[in-house]
Amino acid sequence: xxxxxxxxxxxxxxxxxxxxxxxxxxxxxxxxxxxxxxxxxxxxxxxxxxxxxxxxxxxxxxxxxxxxxxxxxxxxxxxxxxxxxxxxxxxxxxxxxxxxxxxxxxxxxxxxxxxxxxxxxxxxxxxx
Numbered sequence: 001x002x003x004x005x006x007x008x009x010x011x012x013x014x015x016x017x018x019x020x021x022x023x024x025x026x027x028x029x030x031x032x033x034x035x036x037x038x039x040x041x042x043x044x045x046x047x048x049x050x051x052x053x054x055x056x057x058x059x060x061x062x063x064x065x066x067x068x069x070x071x072x073x074x075x076x077x078x079x080x081x082x083x084x085x086x087x088x089x090x091x092x093x094x095x096x097x098x099x100x101x102x103x104x105x106x107x108x109x110x111x112x113x114x115x116x117x118x119x120x121x122x123x124x125x126x127x128x
Contacts, residue, residue, distance in 0.1 A: 006050065007050070007053075008058070009049050013122045016044065016092070017043065026090055036108075038104060038126050041097065043097075044094055044095065046092070047091065049088070049089070050091065051089075053087070053089065054087045054089070057082065057083055058081070058084065058119070059115060060082055060111065061110070061111050062077060062095065062110050063077045063110075064104065065106035065108070093112070105126050107124070108123070109121060109123050
């Protein structure tokens with residue numbers, strides 16, 4: 001029997017309640033938007049829904065404008081792996097803005113891929 005194809009879609013994007021990783025739940029979307037105000041503490045991102053992918057691993061990537069980390073080096077893109085836990089799985093990918101926010105202004109892109117091809121992509125513009 002042929003395996004059903006993995007389906008990935010963006011369920012929501014924009015501004016969210018502050019996310020507590022330890023709480024184990026997805027934050028609530030407060031506003032659908034691609035324009036993010038550059039203020040410390042603002043939480044933004046996407047919730048992706050993955051269907052028919054239980055046991056799969058997908059890669060996520062968050063591209064951002066160049067800024068320096070605590071060691072003075074340009075920070076690379078943020079990356080991670082989604083371990084799909086069920087056949088109808090929601091996953092939050094996002095970040096919370098920090099000072100100095102002027103360093104974070106510009107285009108940000110969040111994408112999910114299966115290693116060989118991009119499955120979804122959402123762009124944001126962080127501005128003052």
